[in-house]
Amino acid sequence: DTAVSQTPKYLVTQMGNDKSIKCEQNLGHDTMYWYKQDSKKFLKIMFSYNNKELIINETVPNRFSPKSPDKAHLNLHINSLELGDSAVYFCASSRQGETQYFGPGTRLLVL
Amino acid sequence: GESVGLHLPTLSVQEGDNSIINCAYSNSASDYFIWYKQESGKGPQFIIDIRSNMDKRQGQRVTVLLNKTVKHLSLQIAATQPGDSAVYFCAENFAGNNRKLIWGLGTSLAVNP
Structure with missing residues (x-):
């Protein structure tokens, strides 16, 4: 299937832990994104990479570090998790400037 | 950038209505606009x-209208069906902004059978 995939789908962890979320797209897109969606469904862009280069870096704590090993992958590492990090994290991809296609989301719960 | 204090607008319609x-x-300056549908858990x-x-574009059962003046x-959505129940987001995009989408808050559509 051609799609944007994320792992894991659910992530429950303790405060202070470090965790990673992975994203892969096989759509041949050159741009990938990470979004955070809060409990009120507000979608906030966090990062965007174009051809492995960081092009959008919103005001996000530096505990969040994206890594793009190649154009098809964009991972998100989070250090020292806090309660407020609990949210749904979506990966998306697009050709630059065109429609973004979203993954199924990773539901993060920090206890 | 958080939505603290804001509530998701809700639209409730009867099945079959528009x-x-x-x-x-x-x-x-926005020159490109997109509608997204988000179903529960997706x-x-x-x-x-x-x-x-x-100023107008039609798809299958959906039409988008753009009024740049306001x-x-x-x-x-024509003949709304239960499967249309979801949160709908508009997003705008313009050159010179790293092509970063600017997202609306979303509207929850509830379709009553």
Whole structure:
């Protein structure tokens, strides 16, 4: 299937832990994104990479570090998790400037 | 950038009726507009888009209208079905902004059988 995939789908962890979320797209897109969606469904862009280069870096704590090993992958590492990090994290991809296609989301719960 | 204190607008319609979801966009330089549908437990899914050189575009059961004068976008869904129940987002995009989408808050559509 051609799609944007994320792992894991659910992530429950303790405060202070470090965790990673992975994203892969096989759509041949050159741009990938990470979004955070809060409990009120507000979608906030966090990062965007174009051809492995960081092009959008919103005001996000530096505990969040994206890594793009190649154009098809964009991972998100989070250090020292806090309660407020609990949210749904979506990966998306697009050709630059065109429609973004979203993954199924990773539901993060920090206890 | 958080939505603290804001509530997701809700539109409730009867099955078979037409639905109209409205969106006020923020930037007069925006030249590309997109509607997304997000079903419960899933990621946002592209529905339809429109460029600023058009004022109307039709898809299957959906129509997007763009009024640049008042910076208003609407999504019309004909003969609304239970499967249309979801949160709908409008997003705007313009060159010179790293092509970063600016997202609306979303509208929850509830279809009553």
